[in-house]
Amino acid sequence: MTYAPLTPKTLPSRLGGLPALTDRIGDPSLWSVAEVGDGNLNLVFIVTGPVGRIVVKQALPYVRMVGDSWPLPLNRAFFEYNALCRHAARDPGRVPEVFHFDETQALIVMRYLAPHVILRKSIVRGVEHPDLARHMGAFLARSLFRGSALSLSGKELREDMGLFAGNHALADITENLVFSDPYFAAKLNRHTPGLDPFIAPLRADRALRIAAQEAKHAFLSKTETLVHGDLHSGSLMVTADDTQVIDPEFAIYGPFGFDVGMFMANLMLAYFAQSGHEDVPGSRDRYRDWLLGQLVEVWQVFATEFRHLWQTERTGILYETRLFEALGDTPGAEAALTGVLCGIWRDAMGFCGVEMHRRILGLAHVEDLEAITDPARRMKAEARALEAGRIIATACALAPSDLAALARDIDRSVAR
Ligand code: SR1
Numbered sequence: 271m272t273y274a275p276l277t278p279k280t281l282p283s284r285l286g287g288l289p290a291l292t293d294r295i296g297d298p299s300l301w302s303v304a305e306v307g308d309g310n311l312n313l314v315f316i317v318t319g320p321v322g323r324i325v326v327k328q329a330l331p332y333v334r335m336v337g338d339s340w341p342l343p344l345n346r347a348f349f350e351y352n353a354l355c356r357h358a359a360r361d362p363g364r365v366p367e368v369f370h371f372d373e374t375q376a377l378i379v380m381r382y383l384a385p386h387v388i389l390r391k392s393i394v395r396g397v398e399h400p401d402l403a404r405h406m407g408a409f410l411a412r413s414l415f416r417g418s419a420l421s422l423s424g425k426e427l428r429e430d431m432g433l434f435a436g437n438h439a440l441a442d443i444t445e446n447l448v449f450s451d452p453y454f455a456a457k458l459n460r461h462t463p464g465l466d467p468f469i470a471p472l473r474a475d476r477a478l479r480i481a482a483q484e485a486k487h488a489f490l491s492k493t494e495t496l497v498h499g500d501l502h503s504g505s506l507m508v509t510a511d512d513t514q515v516i517d518p519e520f521a522i523y524g525p526f527g528f529d530v531g532m533f534m535a536n537l538m539l540a541y542f543a544q545s546g547h548e549d550v551p552g553s554r555d556r557y558r559d560w561l562l563g564q565l566v567e568v569w570q571v572f573a574t575e576f577r578h579l580w581q582t583e584r585t586g587i588l589y590e591t592r593l594f595e596a597l598g599d600t601p602g603a604e605a606a607l608t609g610v611l612c613g614i615w616r617d618a619m620g621f622c623g624v625e626m627h628r629r630i631l632g633l634a635h636v637e638d639l640e641a642i643t644d645p646a647r648r649m650k651a652e653a654r655a656l657e658a659g660r661i662i663a664t665a666c667a668l669a670p671s672d673l674a675a676l677a678r679d680i681d682r683s684v685a686r
């Protein structure tokens with residue numbers, strides 16, 4: 271059958287013959303189906319059978335949030351499936367299990383995560399997830415290290431790079447929406463009324479436009495590892511003690527720092543949104559501390575785990591042990607690692623700053639800020655986040671330990 275989008279009505283007859291589903295959820299004549307997709311691109315169905323539930327995700331041939339005026343290739347499901355397989359192998363237990371993939375129908379059948387909720391929604395409600403930074407720091411280090419030339423042979427790396435190079439349509443979205451559109455009056459941009467006095471100087475800031483293009487240059491040219499490509503808090507599902515990484519359809523070879531910076535940016539945006547969510551000023555202070563604590567911890571865990579993998583799993587073609595440890599030069603390997611981590615941090619900060627900007631000025635905004643119903647309060651929160659993003663993207667020597675203090679200073683001083 272050629273590609274056709276599923277509907278809740280057609281799904282049981284179209285997928286009811288697949289043992290991958292019937293073995294897990296039972297008799298298709300008893301299935302009930304709900305389409306629950308609230309993301310920007312795809313259809314997502316929850317299928318409930320007599321003995322279980324399952325998720326079916328299907329790509330649409332266009333961008334769902336815009337409509338069929340913006341076509342988008344179905345093959346993104348192929349890249350998502352391949353990224354899920356690699357993530358499952360590189361950090362077992364951190365992504366939902368895939369039960370079935372149909373390339374023609376661009377659909378993936380996967381585990382229904384319960385009682386998980388989307389992290390962003392939980393953050394908007396002010397819920398703490400104590401293990402978030404620990405899980406994400408480890409996931410980032412394992413998926414990025416094990417997907418790179420630090421772990422893979424030249425053949426493995428280049429073949430996989432070739433495979434994911436086909437995901438250029440999704441990379442093109444990132445290249446435009448993240449790195450360029452926020453810095454000029456692009457057609458699909460939108461922003462909160464009243465924010466214009468903060469946008470004009472931002473767009474006039476030449477150093478910032480250069481920093482954004484340097485970040486774009488890094489995204490395009492540093493094919494260092496397989497990145498998730500869209501690692502924001504809407505791509506994570508959480509419980510009190512679990513974190514699951516979903517939706518890697520933007521996966522492509524890119525810089526180590528890309529996923530790190532994107533994730534940190536979304537914690538930053540959540541931090542600046544807090545003033546819009548508190549009933550009385552200060553009532554979300556504890557939550558602010560939690561968010562900044564996670565921001566600091568995720569880098570610490572990432573660096574610690576990356577160092578551990580560097581010392582124990584450096585089997586790839588880069589920084590070979592025969593050039594360091596085998597020559598008795600373990601300090602040399604440590605010095606090289608320090609350089610690599612510094613480079614990742616620098617890149618991550620560029621990505622962090624531009625992601626903060628595009629979520630306020632571009633097409634795709636975040637619920638953390640959108641949920642602030644009073645436009646004046648939203649505008650002030652966004653003005654602070656814009657300024658933080660500007661400093662983060664342009665600062666030459668911002669250390670991991672500086673980030674939390676920077677956020678607190680700007681939250682106290684800008685647009686008061
Ligand atoms: C047109 S797609 C807009 C955004 O949605 C996705 O989740 C990515 O973040 C993309 O940039």
Ligand code: MG
Pocket residue numbers: 309310500505517
């Ligand atoms: Mg997504």
